Amino acid sequence: MSIGTEYLRVIQERFATLKDQAGKTFQQLDDEDFYWTINDTSNSIAILMQHMAGNMISRWTDFLTTDGEKASRNREAEFIESRLSREELLNVWEEGWEVFFKTLAELREEDLLAKVRIRGQIHSAIDAIERQMAHYAAHVGQIMFIGKQIKGEEWNSLSIPKGESAAYLKKMLEIHQSTN
Numbered sequence: 001m002s003i004g005t006e007y008l009r010v011i012q013e014r015f016a017t018l019k020d021q022a023g024k025t026f027q028q029l030d031d032e033d034f035y036w037t038i039n040d041t042s043n044s045i046a047i048l049m050q051h052m053a054g055n056m057i058s059r060w061t062d063f064l065t066t067d068g069e070k071a072s073r074n075r076e077a078e079f080i081e082s083r084l085s086r087e088e089l090l091n092v093w094e095e096g097w098e099v100f101f102k103t104l105a106e107l108r109e110e111d112l113l114a115k116v117r118i119r120g121q122i123h124s125a126i127d128a129i130e131r132q133m134a135h136y137a138a139h140v141g142q143i144m145f146i147g148k149q150i151k152g153e154e155w156n157s158l159s160i161p162k163g164e165s166a167a168y169l170k171k172m173l174e175i176h177q178s179t180n
Contacts, residue, residue, distance in 0.1 A: 015101070049093045054078040
C-alpha cells in the first residue's frame with residue numbers, strides 16, 4: 001500500500017470519527033438544546049451545524065476544479081439563527097457530510113498534490129484536507145463542549161470517563177493482544 005492511499009484511508013476514518021462524535025452529542029440533546037448559547041456572542045450547536053454544512057458544500061463541490069469559496073455560498077447566513085426543526089438541522093448537516101465524504105472517497109493518491117484554491121489562495125489538496133480537519137475538529141469540539149455544558153451530570157462521556165483510564169487501558173490491551 002502506498003503512503004497516499006494509506007493517508008486517504010486514515011483521513012476518511014478520522015473525519016468519520018468526528019461526525020460520529022457530533023452525532024452522539026446530538027442524540028443526548030433535546031430539540032431546544034440545539035439553540036442554547038452561553039451568551040449573545042456565542043454560537044449555538046444549530047449555528048455550528050449550519051456553518052459546517054455550508055463550508056463542506058462550498059469547499060468540496062468540484063474540489064479539484066473550482067475555488068472552495070463558491071459564489072453561491074452565503075457564509076454570513078450560516079451564523080443567523082434560523083430555528084430549523086431538529087429534523088431540518090440534521091438534514092442540512094447530513095447534506096454537507098454527504099458532499100464531503102463523496103468527494104473525499106473519489107480522491108486518488110495523485111490528487112493529493114493537485115493545486116486547489118480557497119478564496120483565491122493556492123493550496124495543495126493535502127493541505128486543504130488538513131486545513132478542513134483542523135476546522136471541523138475545532139467545531140465538533142465546540143459542539144461536544146456545548147452538549148456537555150447543557151447536560152451536566154446527565155452527559156454520557158464520548159471518550160474515556162474520568163477515573164476509568166486504567167480499566168479502559170486494560171480492556172484495550174486485552175483486545176489487541178488477542179488480535180495480534
